[in-house]
Structure formats: structure tokens, C-alpha cells
Amino acid sequence: MTAGLRSGEVAERAGLNIQTLRYYERRGLLAEPGRSPGGHRLYPPDTVTLLGVIKAAQRLGFTLDEVADLLRTGGRRHPGRDLRRRAEDKIAEIDAKIADLTTIRGALAEVVEARCDSLTDCTCADCPIPFLTISTRRPAGEGEPA
Amino acid sequence: MTAGLRSGEVAERAGLNIQTLRYYERRGLLAEPGRSPGGHRLYPPDTVTLLGVIKAAQRLGFTLDEVADLLRTGGRRHPGRDLRRRAEDKIAEIDAKIADLTTIRGALAEVVEARCDSLTDCTCADCPIPFLTISTRRPAGEGEPA
DNA sequence: TTGCATCCGGTACCTGGGTACGGGCTTACC
DNA sequence: GGTAAGCCCGTACCCAGGTACCGGATGCAA
Incomplete structure (x- = not known):
């Protein structure tokens, strides 16, 4: 188990701040990540990529809700439709x-x-x-x- | 003197509400209009057109501050530049x-x-x-x- | 084991662009 | 001159999208 990235690292790599990560989590854009034994978030590395996707979609006129929706839709049973x-x-x-x-x-x-x-x-x-x-x-x- | 339009008329014609007119006034997008003896605003008729311009510019990505700026600039000494x-x-x-x-x-x-x-x-x-x-x-x- | 950087959760605040409310005066029309 | 729209101002509130602050707990390294 490669543990994952802590929020500070993710934030830095993605170019946004920690509060925003937590905000996105609340908004359902980011799944709740794993935690260290002490309760610190440990993100899978591709979270950074995902944040890039989110930012891109958002900049292009999708609201956060739409983005959340879009991401959720992608991962479901009803694949394409x-x-x-x-x-x-x-x-x-x-x-x-x-x-x-x-x-x-x-x-x-x-x-x-x-x-x-x-x-x-x-x-x-x-x-x-x-x-x-x-x-x-x-x-x-x-x-x-x- | 043709008196001018009252705020309700302007608002209706421009498709926005009175508070927004006053808001724009505060923000410097609309010059302070004349007043009736009793203090009611009386707008010059082309205000409606101006509001159209504002809305258009805004929808296309100018912030209200930019629009205000743009409008102010237009009316100045330095014409085109x-x-x-x-x-x-x-x-x-x-x-x-x-x-x-x-x-x-x-x-x-x-x-x-x-x-x-x-x-x-x-x-x-x-x-x-x-x-x-x-x-x-x-x-x-x-x-x-x- | 001490010490400092980080992170935690919760709550409050900020910016942009409006919108709503309340109490009181004006206008317009009969 | 009565009365209902309509408008006044000030203030408060709304939404989206974040950001900041706080006191306390963790992580990690020397």
C-alpha cells in the first residue's frame, strides 16, 4: 500500500488550497479519501488529475453541481446513455x-x-x-x- | 423637457428589476439620473439601450467593473486609444x-x-x-x- | 521526547451579481 | 382630496464558489 498523498501535496500539485479540497469533498466532487490512523486524509495519486479535469470542466462553463453529476454518471451502472x-x-x-x-x-x-x-x-x-x-x-x- | 422614464418603466423595458437599476447606479454603470420634484428618478430614454449594451457585454464575459470602465473610457478625452x-x-x-x-x-x-x-x-x-x-x-x- | 509543520473539523467570512423587505413619501387618476 | 400604484432609501439577504481562522490533534525527524 503506497499510502497516498496528503492534502497539502494534492493541493499544491493541483494548484488550489486545502480548504477547496474539503469543499469539493462536501460538494461531492471528490470521494472521501482514505485516512491515516490519526485521521489525516490520504488521497490516491490520480486525485490530482481528477482535480485538473474538474477545473477544466468548470472553467468551460460547467457548474460544480454539473461536474459532480457528470463524474458520478460516468462511474455508474448506466454507462453511456x-x-x-x-x-x-x-x-x-x-x-x-x-x-x-x-x-x-x-x-x-x-x-x-x-x-x-x-x-x-x-x-x-x-x-x-x-x-x-x-x-x-x-x-x-x-x-x-x- | 420630456421628463424621462421612471425607474419602473426602464426596468420593465430593459427586462430587469428596479433594484438592479439602483445597484448599477451604485456601481457606476448608470449615471445618476434626474429627479422629479418629489425625488423620483427620471431616466433619459436611451438608458434602456445602454442597459442592453451592459447586459450584452456582461454576458460575454466582462465583469461589471470592466463594463463600467469601458463605458467611462468611451466618454473621455482619450477617444479611441x-x-x-x-x-x-x-x-x-x-x-x-x-x-x-x-x-x-x-x-x-x-x-x-x-x-x-x-x-x-x-x-x-x-x-x-x-x-x-x-x-x-x-x-x-x-x-x-x- | 521534543518540536515544528501539517492537518483536523467547524464556523465565519469574502466577492460578484443581484434580490427582497420595510416604513414612508409621491404620483396619478377619479 | 382620497386612494392605490409606484418609488424612495437603507439594510438584509441570496447563490455560487471559495477562503480564512481557530483551537486542538498528528506526523515525522532529530
Whole structure:
């Protein structure tokens, strides 16, 4: 038995702090690790990798709950099906996000090229800053009645 | 003098609530509007448009402080220069985000197609889920010493 | 066995972006 | 001029995602 890493080591290698590890544990993102006889956590080494995955997923717009879900789903009886559905949903969301970002990128590029002097009252004649176009769309992945 | 819109009207047209208007005022995103004799806010009509701009910018990854900054900058002595620099910086950030999203999109697509059964320990042989690649990059627009 | 770095659990606090509540004044309309 | 919306301000609260602090227990090495 190779004992495992203590929380400080994991935290350092993963680039986050110990409280965050415990926080993730509470949130169900990290399984409860083994313990030393005295009660100190001993993490399996691939925890560091897992934390990388979590951080990556999170940075890309998954909430912690979603990530937890995604991870749990992966390890269950129902192998692909559920994961696949979530993946499909998320792809749609991501596409919407990319579209928005692309639009805004274009707008910003025009700001740069056309030498706009303001986002709201640009004095350039040909300055179709598309913030407004974007702003009329609902945020990606949200639906609202009424 | 056409009096202007009251906060309730502005809020409704912009699709947010009155407290948020006041919150934006506190945060410097909205200039203090005029007041009725009795102290009620009277907004110039283009406030609604401005709020659209704010919401759009915000949804696309600008924080409220950045938006406030951006708006303030637009109205100043130094017309384009500053705005342009910010725009350029933001473009770089956006490109990074798009790249990440595109990567993750591809990963998810593979999950769907290849019938992966887990994000972390997929048992498919040819399953190069790139979360880890992404995870080793710094989040867009951040730098860290040490 | 002493001593210092680490870790423990619990609780409190922080930032960002809002939202809600309460008591009291204004506006608008009949 | 009565009365119901609507708005005022201040303060408190909410959620997500962490982070900090505390007193006490462990780990490990000399």
C-alpha cells in the first residue's frame, strides 16, 4: 500500500488550497479519501488529475453541481446513455456560447479597426457595433416563460 | 423637457428589476439620473439601450467593473486609444475561450459518438478526452508568478 | 521526547451579481 | 382630496464558489 498523498501535496500539485479540497469533498466532487490512523486524509495519486479535469470542466462553463453529476454518471451502472444525453445538451449550450463570443469578437475587432471611440455613441459613421443584436437574445441555455 | 422614464418603466423595458437599476447606479454603470420634484428618478430614454449594451457585454464575459470602465473610457478625452487597447486584450481572452470551448465541444462530441462511458476513466480504447490538455493551460487572461 | 509543520473539523467570512423587505413619501387618476 | 400604484432609501439577504481562522490533534525527524 503506497499510502497516498496528503492534502497539502494534492493541493499544491493541483494548484488550489486545502480548504477547496474539503469543499469539493462536501460538494461531492471528490470521494472521501482514505485516512491515516490519526485521521489525516490520504488521497490516491490520480486525485490530482481528477482535480485538473474538474477545473477544466468548470472553467468551460460547467457548474460544480454539473461536474459532480457528470463524474458520478460516468462511474455508474448506466454507462453511456445518460452521459451521452448530458453531453449533447452541453454541446448545444457550448455552440450558443461560441456563437455569442464570435459575434462579440467581431464587434471588438471592428472597434479596433474602425477606431471607434465609444461603445455606446461611436462617432464613426459605419460602426455597427452589434452589442444590441446580441443583447436581444436570451443567454445561452436559459428559457423563460411569460 | 420630456421628463424621462421612471425607474419602473426602464426596468420593465430593459427586462430587469428596479433594484438592479439602483445597484448599477451604485456601481457606476448608470449615471445618476434626474429627479422629479418629489425625488423620483427620471431616466433619459436611451438608458434602456445602454442597459442592453451592459447586459450584452456582461454576458460575454466582462465583469461589471470592466463594463463600467469601458463605458467611462468611451466618454473621455482619450477617444479611441484606450478603448482599443482594452478591446484588443479582450479579443485575446475571447479567442482563448473560444479555443477551449471548441476543444471541449470536440471532446463531448466524441463522448457522444464513441460511446464513452466516463469522462475520467473511459474504457474506450481510442478516447483522447482532452480535458487534461485544457486543464494545464491557465484560464484566459490570467497570469501568475511563482 | 521534543518540536515544528501539517492537518483536523467547524464556523465565519469574502466577492460578484443581484434580490427582497420595510416604513414612508409621491404620483396619478377619479 | 382620497386612494392605490409606484418609488424612495437603507439594510438584509441570496447563490455560487471559495477562503480564512481557530483551537486542538498528528506526523515525522532529530
